Amino acid sequence: MQNNEALKNALPGCQKFEEVEENVYDSELGINIGPVKGVFTAKVSQVDIKEMDSYRLLVEGQGKPGKFNGDAAMELVEDGDDTTLQCSADVEVTGVLAAAGQRVMNGVAKVIMGQFFKDIEKEAKKIASL
Amino acid sequence: MTKMVGSSVKRKEDARLLTGNGNFADDITLPGMLHASVVRSSSAHAKIKSIKVEEALNHPGVVAVYTGKDLEGKIGPIPTSWYVPGCNLKEPPQYPLAIDHVRYVGDGVALVIAEDRYTVKDAAELIEVEYEDLPAVVNQKEAMEEGAPLLHEDIENNIALNWKAGEIPEGIMENAEVVVKESFYVQRVFPSPLETRAAIGQYNPGSGELTLWCSSQNPHIHRMVLSEVLGISEAKFQVIAPDMGGGFGGKIGVYPDEALIGYAARDLERPVKWIEERSEHYVAANAGRDEYIDVELAGKKDGTLEAIRVKNTANLGAYLSTMGAGVSTIDFGMMVTGSYDIPYAESETFGVYTNTTPTDAYRGAGKPESTYQIERIIDLFAREIKMDPVELRRKNFIKKEAFPYQNAHGLVYDSGDYEKPLNKALEAINYEELRREQEKKRKEGKLIGIGFSTYVEMCGFGPSEVVGAVGFQGGTWENSTVRVHPSGKVTVFCGTSPHGQGHDTTFSQVVADKLGIPIEDIEFVFSDTKSVSMGWGTYGSRSTAVGGAAVSFASDRVVEKAKKIAAHELEVSENDIEFENGKFQVKGVPGKERTFQDIAHSANMAWNLPEGMEPSLEAQYFFKPENFVFPFGTHVAVVEIDKDTGEIDLQRYVSVDDVGTVINPLTAEGQVHGGIAQGVGQALWEGAVYNKNGQLVSGTLMDYTLPKARFFPHIESDFTETPSPVNPLGAKGVGEVGTTASIACAMNAVVDALSVYGITDLEMPLTPEKIWKTVQEKEGNQ
Amino acid sequence: MTVEKKRVSVTANGQACSAEVEPRKLLVHYLRDDLGLTGTHVGCDTSQCGACSVMVDGDVVKSCTMLAVQADHSEITTVEGLGTAAELHPMQQSFWEEHGLQCGYCTPGVMIAAIGLLKENPNPTEEEIREGLEGVICRCTGYQFIVSAVQKAATRIQETGVNLNSQRLVGEGTQND
Structure with a gap:
């Protein structure tokens, strides 16, 4: 979950993911879901890192449709044999993203998050099978 | 003849609206017409660091892109029209496009012009604006507090005005048996006309005339204000409000967008159409x-x-x-x-x-x-x-x-x-x-x-003196011209500008009673600054009380003149003529009469008018209510x-x-x-x-x-x-x-x-x- | 944009029409801009207002939610296909008599939606009309006179036996079925 390559592969539409300083990345996300479409450049930072346990992911993105600021708390919780990834996120958006209303944005956020978790699972399995 | 005023006459304007023959702004297509889209700020408060327009400009079908900087010095800020006195009113300049500072989500930052309505939207999405966000404040009480973000540098505590009227003598409140207090909030709402705003500009480079079709409740006010903003003579500037899908106050305002369309049409020497989208309307049209x-x-x-x-x-x-x-x-x-x-x-x-x-x-x-x-x-x-x-x-x-x-x-x-x-x-x-x-x-x-x-x-x-004393930049009297054609059919002009209220019908009822002619013989012209004398539009429930009154007075003037002609033709004194049900009748002599139509013909031919009388039958009245x-x-x-x-x-x-x-x-x-x-x-x-x-x-x-x-x-x-x-x-x-x-x-x-x-x-x-x-x-x- | 245009052919108000359009073009823009049927209006961008309602193969459709290419080979009725000023459709006549319109912008869509309603329920109660107009918004009238217009139209249509399924709705009785 803190593996950069894994993160890049799991971020939907991620076209670029480069570390610019420790735990800070420049990325480009191509998003195309319904009315929300466009390339967002984003600064992604990992903060409050507790190795193998939890961290917060801060995303400051900007694209033609507007801006977004995300703050996601990621936590791995042991649950018997399984490990559950818990995530709670706050996202602030501007422009079309905000005006289009929560209905659309919630949908978009769910799709992106859903995809992210599916992919991270895939990445996790990939790493585990190495 | 039954009296028309007071009866539920079916509306004259409905036949066209019911059959799809209305003429709303978006129904107007002109040869070589371009389409416009305004790129609007996605940030509530920010400095504009840069605007990248190249990609949009290179997009096939794009004709022009303007930013606030491009327009600096070429097109003035949009002024308010109500300078309320005695309240220390502060009016910051509102440029048609923000130059380097945006102050609300919806503030215009660029204007894109392209060959068709889909292309222009594509191109607008290619404009990239880099904002440096500033703290924003949306609530007026918070905005007044010390330390709140300032919208306009020189306006302290964001206070635009502080107005007071009346004084309660000391002791009244303090000694009252009962004092009830409450704080209410009348929330922000959207007027929401079902047709959003719209403007179409057309410029004639030969004559230098500019025409602006604009979904406006007051085309004459639009002409007055925009002629100054655009630097064009009112005599060379025609504003027309076509059929409108409602207004409710939301289309009184003279907006930056309308100035932009007039400017672009003149600059590009091609017609330009701008039709606001609904979601755009809610961020950009006045609430x-x-x-x-x-x-x-x-x-x-x-x-x-x-x-x-x-x-x-x-x-x-x-x-x-x-x-x-x-x-x-x-x-x-x-x-x-x-x-x-x-x-x-x-x-x-x-x-x-x-x-x-x-x-x-x-x-x-x-x-x-x-x-x-x-x-x-x-x-x-x-x-x-x-x-x-x-x-x-x-x-x-x-x-x-x-x-x-x-x-x-x-x-x-x-x-x-x-x-x-x-x-x-x-x-x-x-x-x-x-x-x-x-x-x-x-x-x-x-x-x-x-x-x-x-x-x-x-x-x-309203009463002009009072309206002037409270700082409104308008006269708010009203005018009407009643033009009688040789056949006795009538065209009436009025400076109010209906957009759903049905004034074609109600005002025709007034004229029908006055002139004693069928309502079908009356046609109204509103909402066109080239045809109608200076007028002040439709808002503040003024149309019937002020415009309708002008129509009534102008009709009286027509009858007054017609009566003189009838007396002349019937060789009696004017006092011997009574006018009823469209007939000028010599009192007590049945059959000795002239119809309104007879007189309309006589007046327009002018073969035999009373000495010194001007030909034709047309009267205008400017009504200033008290x-x-x-x-x-x-x-x-x-x-x-x-x-x-x-x-x-x-x-x-x-x-x-x-x-x-x-x-x-x-x-x-x-x-x-x-x-x-x-x-x-x-x-x-x-x-x-x-x-x-x-x-x-x-x-x-x-x-x-x-x-x-x-x-x-x-x-x-x-x-x-x-x-x-x-x-x-x-x-x-x-x-x-x-x-x-x-x-x-x-x-x-x-x-x-x-x-x-x-x-x-x-x-x-x-x-x-x-x-x-x-x-x-x-x-x-x- | 170098997207290949598609030919879209429809029968609009009984007349064969055809135009080449971008695949993304909305039906409402095809009707207004390509076929010149400007009686149908656009009031929003999220399919709430219903000003753009038209009949496609007999069903009421918000023409801003449908692509022109999806309507290829269909039969479309717009307000222009109802009646003429000289010979109004019973729905138009009722809207006129009952003052069911003010600015007239929503009216074409509302009348089409109301015809759709009467096809389903020829004799609706006031409440059923109010429910049945869920898909349209009028900002001027407060709906009351729209409701009375639809009530009156229902009676009139039943009395005159106008066939609401015919392509051109006036003066053709059942012959176009």
Whole structure:
């Protein structure tokens, strides 16, 4: 979950993911879901890192449709044999993203998050099978 | 011949609208026409660091891209039209496109012009604006606080104006037996005409003439203001308002976008069309209301009201709109005593800039808010002294004999008989029985509420001297020309600008009666600055009272001249002629007559006119009213609240309005219904919501609740008629009364239902969620 | 944009029409801009207002939610296909008599929606009409006179036996079925 390559592969539409300083990345996300479409450049930072346990992911993105600021708390919780990834996120958006209303944005956020978790699972399995 | 005034004539304008033959802005297509799109700020407050336009410019089909910097020095800022005096008004410049600083989501930053409507949207998405965000403030009370983000560097505490009127002598409030205080919030709402804004510019490089079709309620004001902004002579600038899908105040304003379209058409020497999208409309078109109102009402235990003190803290948005300064001051503040004889009043208003879309007039403009505070607080006063709210109102009504009545702020109400509509409404709902029923149901645990609004409003703008004295940049008189063709058919011109009200019909009724000709022989021309003499448009319920009066006077002038011609032809003295049913008849000599059509022909041929008389038959009249007009009435709402769902069932709505002489009962009733729908809409469902960062989160019709058919019961509406002495028709205004009355009325009904819990106020709109939470909380506490 | 255009052919108000359009073009823009049927209006961008309602193969459709290419080979009725000023359709006549319109912008869509309603329920109550107009928004009238217009139209249509399923709705009785 803190593996950069894994993160890049799991971020939907991620076209670029480069570390610019420790735990800070420049990325480009191509998003195309319904009315929300466009390339967002984003600064992604990992903060409050507790190795193998939890961290917060801060995303400051900007694209033609507007801006977004995300703050996601990621936590791995042991649950018997399984490990559950818990995530709670706050996202602030501007422009079309905000005006289009929560209905659309919630949908978009769910799709992106859903995809992210599916992919991270895939990445996790990939790493585990190495 | 039956009299036309007073009868429910079917509308003349409907045939084209019903068959798809209307001519709305987007129906207009011109050869070589381009399409425009405005790129708008996605940030509520930011410095513009850069705007990248290359990609858009290189997009196939794109003709031009303009930014604020490109237009600097070429096109002036858009001025307000209401410089309210004595309030230290501060007007920051509003450039058609932001130059380096955006102040609300929706602020224009670039204009893209392309060959078709799809391409221009594609290209607009390719413009990349880099913003450096600044802290934003959306609430006017927060914006006034020390340390709040400043929108305009030189405007301290974001305070645009501080206006005061009246003074309550010392001791009155302090020594009053009863003082009831409450703070209300009349939330921000959207006028929401179903047709958004639109503009089409066409420039003739040969003649230097510019034509702007513009969805405007006042094309002459648009011409006056934009000719200055664009630096073009009014004589070379024609503004036409085509058919319009409503306005409700939202299309009074002269907007940056309209200036941009005029500019681009001239610059590119090609027609340019701009049609606003709905979600764009909600961030870019002026909103209404958004006022915090603190009220103190003082009086005696017996219900005698003595003084009222009102403070309004109004959100003006990021810039000063066309009527922005006047709504919360003059329109609101002068009427705070309502329909009651309250000897002392004090009004104070703070107008505040915030990082939101500007606010301007919305149906009623200040008067619904003023009515809201007085009609709400009088209910609370009644509750405080345990008096029936109807009895308290009746006790304090301005008496019929007192008219013309001067209110505490000096306004003179023209005429009134407030008991008349009240009694009619009480009868319609069977008031005493209804209260007994309410008592009974309350005992069964049901939440039933009865709400009243016995309003009066000021409209019919207006007497020029007064309007000038309060700083409005317009004359607000009105003109009409009655042109009689050789056949006796008539074209009438008038400077008001209808957009759904049906003035073609109602004004034709006036002319038909005056000239004694069939209504089918009359055609009206409005809304075109090239055809119609200077006029002031349609807003403030002024059209019939001022424009209709001008039509009436101009018709009189035609008859006056025609009578002279008839006397000449019939070889009698003018005094021997009487004019009735379209015939000039020699008194006492049956058959010795001329028809109106005969005289129309004679006048236009001019073969045999009285000596020295000018040919043709045409008259113009410029009518300057001496006062505003003051319609009034009583509205009653009955609601039942479902405790389990929080839903409000609006069971009955009764309106009895007195708008003076009713020209056409059918269209007048239509105006009342529409007004009520918008007022009840504000109370129960509508509300514009910004988040703390200044992002509008109610920016589409998915998120902003416009009422639907099933939201309403069958409205029971009626009229009483107390003619106004201000104009020859005796007409007052009918466009805004429904809205002015109904916000308070619906709210009073709900608060009455919830009074069993001791509730005195709730914030509008009264969504089921809000009501449910309140009920649950109160039930839990009991 | 170098997207290949598609030919879309429809029968609009009884007349065969055809135009080449981008695949993304909305039906409402095809009707207005390509066929010149400007009686149908656009009031929003999220399919709430219903001003753009037209009949496609007999069903009421918000023409801003449908692509022109999806309507290929269909039969479309717009307000222009109802009646003429000289010979109004019973729905138009009723809207006129009952003052069911003010600015007239929503009216074409509302009348089409109301015809759709009467096809389903020829004799609706006031409440059923109010429910049945859920898909349209009018900002001017407060709906009351729209409701009375639809009531009157229902009666009139039953009395005159106008066939609401015919392509051009006036003066053709059942012959176009």
